[in-house]
Amino acid sequence: xxxxxxxxxxxxxxxxxxxxxxxxxxxxxxxxxxxxxxxxxxxxxxxxxxxxxxxxxxxxxxxxxxxxxxxxxxxxxxxxxxxxxxxxxxxxxxxxxxxxxxxxxxxxxxxxxxxxxxxxxxxxxxxxxxxxxxxxxxxxxxxxxxxxxxxxxxxxxxxxxxxxxxxxxxxxxxxxxxxxxxxxxxxxxxxxxxxxxxxxx
Numbered sequence: 299x300x301x302x303x304x305x306x307x308x309x310x311x312x313x314x315x316x317x318x319x320x321x322x323x324x325x326x327x328x329x330x331x332x333x334x335x336x337x338x339x340x341x342x343x344x345x346x347x348x349x350x351x352x353x354x355x356x357x358x359x360x361x362x363x364x365x366x367x368x369x370x371x372x373x374x375x376x377x378x379x380x381x382x383x384x385x386x387x388x389x390x391x392x393x394x395x396x397x398x399x400x401x402x403x404x405x406x407x408x409x410x411x412x413x414x415x416x417x418x419x420x421x422x423x424x425x426x427x428x429x430x431x432x433x434x435x436x437x438x439x440x441x442x443x444x445x446x447x448x449x450x451x452x453x454x455x456x457x458x459x460x461x462x463x464x465x466x467x468x469x470x471x472x473x474x475x476x477x478x479x480x481x482x483x484x485x486x487x488x489x490x491x492x493x494x495x496x497x498x499x
Contacts, residue, residue, distance in 0.1 A: 322498045324376070324456075328363040330492025332356055332382045334394060334485060342472055342481020352483050355392045359384035361490060363396075369498070374414075375401045380490075389429035394485065396440060396464070397421045410450040414460070418442045424468040424485045431474055438468030438485070458494045463487065 336352040359382050367376025378398045385391035402416030418441065425435040446460025469484035 323366070323368050324374075324496045324498045325366040326364075326494050326496035328361075328365065328378070328380070328492045328494040330361050330363075330490050331358045332361040332394070332488055332490040333358055334382075334392070335487045336392075337484045337486045339482045339484075342483065345480040346472075351386055351388060351390055352392070355386045355390050356382055356384050356394060356488075361492070363492070363494075365494070365496075367400075371404070371406075373401065373403050373416075375399070383427075385428075391427040391429065393423075393425040393427055394488070395423040395425075398440070398464075400444065402444070404448070412448045412450075413446075414448055414458075415445040416443070418444060418462065418464065422464070422466045422468050422485065422488075424466075424470055426470040426472065426483070428472075431472060434470040434473070436468045436470050438466050440464045440466040440468075440488075454498050456496045456498065458496070460492055460494070462490045462492070464490070 334356040336350065338350055338352065361380055361382040363378050363380035365376050365378040367374055378400065380396040380398070383393040398418045398420035400416055400418040402414040404412040404414050406412050420440055421437055422440045423435060423437045425433070427433055442462055442464035444460055444462035446458055448456055448458040450456045465487050466485045469482055471479055471482050473479040
């Protein structure tokens with residue numbers, strides 16, 4: 299986690315200092331709800347029969363993020379660090395951390411309102427913190443798309459609402475303490491609806 303946070307801060311600071319001709323720099327916070335689709339290995343399906351309970355761990359789960367980048371009237375590019383952690387009633391617990399680079403194109407619909415759409419790529423870290431299981435983690439890639447609306451509320455502030463869909467290949471082993479490995483899980487995709495507030499400088 300410390301490694302991803304350090305990378306997020308370094309990437310954000312780099313983006314803020316890039317380009318002397320950019321219209322403005324911005325930094326902000328996001329809060330939303332994430333739902334992750336988890337695939338189980340065939341071995342885990344045999345050892346953990348029934349519905350895929352891992353799909354219910356990160357499901358409409360609170361997700362916070364920090365971001366920084368640069369914005370013009372036509373587009374923006376920015377880096378985001380996100381963190382979501384949740385558990386299921388039977389002791390299953392997962393944590394997902396994302397470090398994302400994004401690019402959006404704007405479509406003005408008024409003097410201070412813009413629709414946006416764009417693409418993202420980066421890294422994701424999946425951690426299995428389930429009770430009764432050995433902890434395991436993995437870092438994989440992620441790619442995705444996002445769209446939403448951004449509203450400028452003053453010279454130095456804007457708010458936005460958006461939706462992001464990400465595909466990933468991160469996965470972890472599932473090993474019961476005292477028993478050993480019973481299978482593995484893979485993070486297939488994540489959908490996220492979010493709200494954000496940005497400060498422009």
